[in-house]
Amino acid sequence: MAEASATEPKRPGREPDRGERADDAVIATRGLTKRYRGGQLAVDGLDLTVPAGSVFGFLGPNGSGKTTTIRMLMGLIEPTSGSARVLGRPMPRASRTVLPRVGALIEGPALYGFLSGRDNLLRYDAADPTADPRTRRERVAAALDRVGLAAAGGKKAKAYSLGMKQRLGLAAALLQPRRLLVLDEPTNGLDPQGMREIRTLVRELASDGTTVFLSSHLLDEIEQVCTHAAVMAQGRLITQGAVADLAAGARGRLVVTTPDAGEAARVLKEQGAADVVVDGERVTSEPPERDLAEVNAALVAARVRVRGFVLERASLEDAFVALTGEGFDVAG
Amino acid sequence: MSRADAQDDRAGESALTAPDPGVVMDPGVVAGPGVVAGPSVVAGQGAVRSPSPLWSLGLFRSELLTTFRRWRTLALLAVLAAVPILVGIAVKIETGDGSSLGGGGGGAGGPAFISQISNNGLFLVFTALAATLPFFLPMAIGVVAGDAIAGESSAGTLRYLLVAPAGRSRLLLTKYATVITFCLAATLVVAVSALAVGALLFPVGDLITISGTRITYAEGLGRALLIALVVAASLVGIAALGLFVSTLTGSGIAAMATTVGLLITVQILDQIPQLDALQPYFFSHYWLSFADVMREPVYWDDLVKNLGLQALYAAVFGSAAWARFTTKDITA
Ligand SMILES: Nc1ncnc2c1ncn2[C@@H]1O[C@H](COP(=O)(O)OP(=O)(O)O)[C@@H](O)[C@H]1O
Ligand SMILES: [Mg+2]
Numbered sequence: 300m301a302e303a304s305a306t307e308p309k310r311p312g313r314e315p316d317r318g319e320r321a322d323d324a325v326i327a328t329r330g331l332t333k334r335y336r337g338g339q340l341a342v343d344g345l346d347l348t349v350p351a352g353s354v355f356g357f358l359g360p361n362g363s364g365k366t367t368t369i370r371m372l373m374g375l376i377e378p379t380s381g382s383a384r385v386l387g388r389p390m391p392r393a394s395r396t397v398l399p400r401v402g403a404l405i406e407g408p409a410l411y412g413f414l415s416g417r418d419n420l421l422r423y424d425a426a427d428p429t430a431d432p433r434t435r436r437e438r439v440a441a442a443l444d445r446v447g448l449a450a451a452g453g454k455k456a457k458a459y460s461l462g463m464k465q466r467l468g469l470a471a472a473l474l475q476p477r478r479l480l481v482l483d484e485p486t487n488g489l490d491p492q493g494m495r496e497i498r499t500l501v502r503e504l505a506s507d508g509t510t511v512f513l514s515s516h517l518l519d520e521i522e523q524v525c526t527h528a529a530v531m532a533q534g535r536l537i538t539q540g541a542v543a544d545l546a547a548g549a550r551g552r553l554v555v556t557t558p559d560a561g562e563a564a565r566v567l568k569e570q571g572a573a574d575v576v577v578d579g580e581r582v583t584s585e586p587p588e589r590d591l592a593e594v595n596a597a598l599v600a601a602r603v604r605v606r607g608f609v610l611e612r613a614s615l616e617d618a619f620v621a622l623t624g625e626g627f628d629v630a631g
Numbered sequence: 632m633s634r635a636d637a638q639d640d641r642a643g644e645s646a647l648t649a650p651d652p653g654v655v656m657d658p659g660v661v662a663g664p665g666v667v668a669g670p671s672v673v674a675g676q677g678a679v680r681s682p683s684p685l686w687s688l689g690l691f692r693s694e695l696l697t698t699f700r701r702w703r704t705l706a707l708l709a710v711l712a713a714v715p716i717l718v719g720i721a722v723k724i725e726t727g728d729g730s731s732l733g734g735g736g737g738g739a740g741g742p743a744f745i746s747q748i749s750n751n752g753l754f755l756v757f758t759a760l761a762a763t764l765p766f767f768l769p770m771a772i773g774v775v776a777g778d779a780i781a782g783e784s785s786a787g788t789l790r791y792l793l794v795a796p797a798g799r800s801r802l803l804l805t806k807y808a809t810v811i812t813f814c815l816a817a818t819l820v821v822a823v824s825a826l827a828v829g830a831l832l833f834p835v836g837d838l839i840t841i842s843g844t845r846i847t848y849a850e851g852l853g854r855a856l857l858i859a860l861v862v863a864a865s866l867v868g869i870a871a872l873g874l875f876v877s878t879l880t881g882s883g884i885a886a887m888a889t890t891v892g893l894l895i896t897v898q899i900l901d902q903i904p905q906l907d908a909l910q911p912y913f914f915s916h917y918w919l920s921f922a923d924v925m926r927e928p929v930y931w932d933d934l935v936k937n938l939g940l941q942a943l944y945a946a947v948f949g950s951a952a953w954a955r956f957t958t959k960d961i962t963a
Contacts, residue, residue, distance in 0.1 A: 336960075373794045376960040398796035405794070409787025413701060425693035426795035426802075428686045471791060 324348045325479050325510045326355075326372060330381035333367050341367040343534040344381065349512055349527070354505045356521030356542070357514040359531030365514040366406050368531075369483050373403055386478060399429040402477040404485055408468025412457030416448055416467050419456050423471045430475060442470040447496070461488040469500070480504060481512045486520060498524050553586040555598065556607035563603045570594045586610060687801055694809045698775065704813070707771040708820050714767060715759035715825035722748045722755075723832045744922075751838045752829025753848065756855045757925065759825035760818070760862050764918050765898060768817055772866045773890035775813050776873025779806040780956065782883030784963045799957045807874055807949065814866040822859040844927040854924055861921045865937060868914035868944030869894060875952040881963045911936075914944050 326349035333342040342364040349355045359365050370376045372383055374391030383390045385397050410419050420439040424430045430438075443452045446466040451459070459467065465488060472480055482501070486494040501524050505511050515521055521528050522542065529539035538545060553572065557563045563582045564575045570593070572584035587594060595608050698704055726749040744757040780803070783789040792802060829835070838851045846854070873890040880886050894915075900906055901913050910916050917940060920933035 335962075370960075370962065373790075374796075375790055375793060376962060377958070394796050395798060398794055401794070403791075403794045405790055406787070409791055411697065411786070411788060414697070422693050422697060423791055423795055425689045426792045426797040428796075428798070432686075432689050 328383040332380045334379045353527040354511045356525035356528035363531040364534040400478045402472030403481040408464045410456040417452040446470045462493045555582045559603045712824040719828040752833035755829035756825040776810045777886035777890040778883045780877040781886035784881045810870045815863045818863040840927040842927040867941040871945040871948035875948040878955040
């Protein structure tokens with residue numbers, strides 16, 4: 300959390316329409332809905348706005364409709380109703396002009412096992428009508444290098460480990476300079492080291508100005524890299540906005556550590572703190588409206604021996620629980 | 632970026648610039664998310680190379696390389712190359728004592744040619760094509776065509792080709808062109824193998840046509856090439872049928888099995904006398920008309936009927952495949 304809020308200082312009073320207008324948005328959907336042929340309502344009336352330049356976390360438990368949304372954004376499936384615009388153009392109608400500027404990793408990598416990693420990339424690049432065949436080899440080499448596969452580029456893809464396949468999939472998304480990267484659970488199946496590398500790569504790409512749309516079912520992953528987030532549950536959008544604002548939406552808790560817990564609880568209530576909970580030497584409450592320095596002074600004045608006095612920031616998980624009233628579990 | 636796309640944009644604009652009433656979220660969250668980069672970033676990377684008119688050739692080349700590097704393709708071609716070798720050796724053993732092969736005359740084309748192999752090796756080309764056309768050749772085509780879309784779909788590579796974006800119509804056309812190329816390659820493999828084996832094991836020289844006239848070896852070679860082209864063209868219908876089946880399913884194996892199953896069924900139905908009203912519409916009905924190329928003068932009636940029927944199959948199943956593939960949800 301600390302990391303995300305440090306890179307994302309709150310700027311109150313900023314032009315309110317900036318970045319929220321549909322024409323500035325890299326992705327904008329309205330009432331986007333998908334019911335699969337089996338009758339499963341996978342995405343239900345989604346209104347999503349992804350501002351340019353953001354690292355946008357698309358968060359939701361398994362089966363909440365993240366991949367389905369991404370398939371609609373990439374023109375792979377037709378929405379049942381509603382519309383989607385990517386880079387300001389309607390999808391899937393404008394696929395041919397939009398998709399060359401979008402790199403995508405959808406539901407894990409898919410490779411030709413009998414081809415080498417390098418030949419896989421050459422093939423995907425040949426499928427892009429805007430890719431220059433004269434620079435193809437260099438671009439493929441650069442993409443392999445970028446994901447750390449330069450040495451393994453000649454190996455058959457079927458001999459790759461899951462992590463290597465994931466990297467090769469990422470390399471395919473990086474064959475050209477992109478304005479938008481759509482990464483569907485890019486750290487699935489990776490070890491912690493691989494996850495860290497992906498996060499570093501995402502930050503690098505974002506600092507080059509690429510908008511990154513990152514879906515994940517892992518809260519801490521989103522908290523670590525994203526500037527913005529949207530939360531999905533059972534096909535519906537629960538909330539979206541800047542990560543710092545989302546977490547701020549769920550209020551943090553005041554934590555007082557003291558051997559005089561009972562007295563501390565009394566003083567806190569007196570000071571206007573709600574939901575005071577005593578747990579051994581730990582007294583927690585919702586922070587009162589007044590200046591916390593006053594609250595601390597009142598505790599000391601009442602001869603409460605204060606060992607610790609902390610305002611614990613809310614995490615995205617707290618925000619999620621506050622919003623849904625439930626934990627972050629797979630919907631049954 | 633085409634004019635049509637610019638119009639697309641304007642059409643969808645009014646709906647999307649309106650403020651969003653439907654978003655389910657805390658209004659405090661919506662206001663002032665810190666957008667990291669403004670619209671300048673979007674403008675900065677806007678330039679995209681316009682597609683080269685030769686790009687489709689690049690995709691075709693990639694498709695050919697991919698198809699002909701599959702071990703399955705190579706195995707099919709190896710089996711086809713082995714057929715003339717086996718036939719040649721069998722005939723050589725049968726006629727090792729200097730006598731010519733007995734029987735002959737029965738059936739359409741095949742056996743008439745086989746009795747002449749020991750006199751002239753070139754007849755092995757006609758015999759081998761007649762022997763492989765009813766089953767081996769179309770089965771190979773059925774496997775390659777059935778796998779064309781469904782195989783990519785089950786491997787997941789289809790979605791990456793489509794987001795590259797290859798374009799659905801172009802991808803389908805490229806796939807069909809590749810299958811047709813495979814028809815030609817498969818036929819030529821049989822013909823060239825037969826030509827080589829025939830020249831190695833048997834005498835070569837002037838030859839007698841079915842009509843009893845004598846033509847030179849050079850003219851015989853010309854006729855052999857023409858026959859190979861006619862045989863390759865005879866496979867265009869099942870290639871289109873296989874491609875259509877391939878767009879119906881997400882399983883490469885199922886598509887291959889269905890196509891080969893259809894082939895066998897049609898071959899059997901073509902033998903049932905009660906169905907003679909339908910038989911002229913079976914794609915295999917005029918296949919053995921290629922023997923008419925060996926008449927003097929060439930008897931064109933059935934050859935033309937065959938080519939017309941193949942064109943009809945290509946048009947009907949090509950359109951069906953296109954209608955299916957361009958509207959299909961790609962979820963694999
Ligand atoms: N091809 C499909 N056909 C029918 N239902 C599907 C299909 N793909 C996904 N679903 C269903 O749609 C819902 C959302 O799935 P998905 O978008 O894959 O979720 P997520 O990516 O968030 O895990 C799930 O209930 C899933 O079972
Ligand atoms: Mg998913």
